Amino acid sequence: MAALLLSALLLASAAVASAYQFEVGDETGWIKPTGKERHSYNDWAAQNRFHIHDTLHFKYAKDSVMEVSSADYLTCNTSNPIAKFEHGSTVYELSRPGFFYFISGQPGHCKLGQRLIVRVMHPLQPDLPPASAPTGGDSGWPEFSSTAKLSVVSYFVAAFVALAVTFWLFL
Ligand SMILES: *[C@@H]1O[C@H](CO)[C@@H](O)[C@H](O)[C@H]1NC(C)=O
Numbered sequence: 001m002a003a004l005l006l007s008a009l010l011l012a013s014a015a016v017a018s019a020y021q022f023e024v025g026d027e028t029g030w031i032k033p034t035g036k037e038r039h040s041y042n043d044w045a046a047q048n049r050f051h052i053h054d055t056l057h058f059k060y061a062k063d064s065v066m067e068v069s070s071a072d073y074l075t076c077n078t079s080n081p082i083a084k085f086e087h088g089s090t091v092y093e094l095s096r097p098g099f100f101y102f103i104s105g106q107p108g109h110c111k112l113g114q115r116l117i118v119r120v121m122h123p124l125q126p127d128l129p130p131a132s133a134p135t136g137g138d139s140g141w142p143e144f145s146s147t148a149k150l151s152v153v154s155y156f157v158a159a160f161v162a163l164a165v166t167f168w169l170f171l
Contacts, residue, residue, distance in 0.1 A: 019053040021091070024116065029059035032104065033113040041116040050094055050120045056102075058090040063114075064105035065090050073101035073117065076110035097122040 024030050025044055033040075058065045066081035084105060085092070094100060097120045104114035 019055065020051070021055045021057055022048060022050070024056050024058045030063060030065060030104070030114070031060065032063070032106065032109045035112070037113075040113055045116060045118050050118050052094060052097060052120055052123060054094050054120070056090075056092045056094065056118065058085070058092065058102075059088070060090075061088060062106075063109065065092070066103050066105045067092070068101050068103055070099065070101055073103060073115060076103060076115070078103065078105050078107075078110070081105070094118065094120045096120065 025041060028037075064084060064086035066078060066085075067083040068077070068081050071077075072080060086105070092100075092102075100118045100120065102116040102118070103110040106114075
């Protein structure tokens with residue numbers, strides 16, 4: 001019984017990862033691209049894995065951050081932001097799985113590449129490399145059901161291994 005309890009605890013603690021704060025653009029921060037960059041903001045995003053409750057820290061000067069729809073992201077349309085921040089230091093919490101779209105609110109900056117798509121993992125989704133961003137629409141999860149089935153299987157495999165190890169250690 002104690003072993004069962006312990007392995008349940010082990011599993012639970014593995015599932016609760018702590019939130020992480022990402023520095024958008026690393027040392028460069030959130031700036032208008034000069035055209036000489038070797039990496040775009042989306043290259044930066046592709047190197048990271050984002051989970052619910054992680055935060056994005058945008059650091060900028062004489063600029064702004066807008067969260068926008070996918071359509072407004074694609075056209076760099078700054079006229080209907082979902083949210084707008086312009087205080088130079090913005091911490092944005094990724095509160096749900098799926099896609100988040102950010103652009104600069106300064107005229108011309110988005111078209112030069114100051115824009116970012118972040119895909120937040122579904123809690124049941126294994127940390128696979130992010131799929132390429134959608135070209136339109138807002139449907140984040142057409143592939144969800146098969147991914148979910150896979151991760152449920154791997155969850156049970158992990159649970160079985162944890163149980164087996166616990167029994168081996170304690171009995
Ligand atoms: C931006 O979006 C608004 C509202 O959807 C629209 O009226 C406007 O024409 C768009 N601007 C551009 C430049 O596409």
